[in-house]
Amino acid sequence: MMMTWRNRSIDTLSVPELRRALDDAINEIAWSRAAPSSAAFFYALLLGFSAGAIVAAAAALTFSAFA
16 A cells, blocks of 8 residues: 555655654644544534423423413
């Protein structure tokens, strides 16, 4: 498997370009480890929909009590 960086083979990169490629790889690894998992996203999404439903139900009950 040929490794590339910015659509160039790593075999053709200069030393400064190799350093930048390594820095990019390290930053990508750090970012991907810090990103939330899909389970955490689903939990937050479910919590948001539930909170919205509770607010909508409370508003409907409040307005129906005064109407």
